[in-house]
Amino acid sequence: MQILSRPQNSPSPGSIGELVVLPVFFNLQGKRCVVAGGTAAAAWKAELLAAAGASVHVYTGAMSEEMSALVAAGTCIHHPRTWLKTDLRGAAIAVADAATEQEAHQFRDAAVKSGVPCNVIDQPAFCQFQFGSIVNRSPVVIGISTDGAAPILGQAIRRRIETILPVSLAAWAQLAKQLRSHIADVLQPGRQRRQFWEHFVNRTFEADAAPDESIGLVARAGEIANDSSGKTGTLTVIPVESDDPEFLTLRAMRQLQMADVIFHDKNVSPAVLQLARREARRIALGHETFHDNNKAKQLCSAGKHVVVLNGLYAAS
Structure with a gap:
């Protein structure tokens, strides 16, 4: 069997595509977080931080009805004054609803000097992280970001996911x-x-x-x-009729997620391979068809789940 070589600097077919932002999840249990401002928007961010287990300290003179309700309920700790640079030291996260661009600049600079990730509400230029839309099935938490380009789209995606995932x-x-x-x-x-x-x-x-x-x-x-008969793996051949992964069947998706090893020919697009289990070994075939492959038999005998992606469409 011929194995196609790959140019040294090219990404592997199953590698992650370019990300405009990196999705990460902060563990805020018991950690101090700072919220500067008492607006309704600041209250929403403060409530999110508190829901994640943070100790939320709010620095503001005037408070909106929403923020007042959070403070009255003991969700946040209120400091009736404007924030100071020293308030950010040792914080896990800092959020501000800045009234002016100058304040936003000062808040961002203070956070950077204190080594604190910061978010200035509705001012992406001063943000080091974004909140995005959230689907809450905690401990399963799904974050959705459009990099601030289309918040409405993010909310629509969240609603779609909400309908798919059971509350249970x-x-x-x-x-x-x-x-x-x-x-x-x-x-x-x-x-x-x-x-x-x-x-x-x-x-x-x-x-x-x-x-x-x-x-x-x-x-x-x-x-x-106790199953001693489980040493034999499986071999599944999946016909791929398009380079669009949306045309894959649900069964094909499940097999890709279970695969230990994936054989694929030159017609299978990287977009399809990206759907496979990240740890799966990917082996590119040469110009020949798969047929009866000894390597695959050996892998099955070793208990591996082997998937063969057979690109049936003409390569463009």
């Missing part, structure tokens, strides 16, 4: 957290653990209600651990 997802994620150490103890890394978690995920999206089956899942883990 939060309870399933909590159950996964509870089972994690037990699964690590009874199942071997690699095939066994992935087999269990694939079963878990299938149950997550098949069930209509919150999970009440931890005993059954523990029993399923025991069955996988």
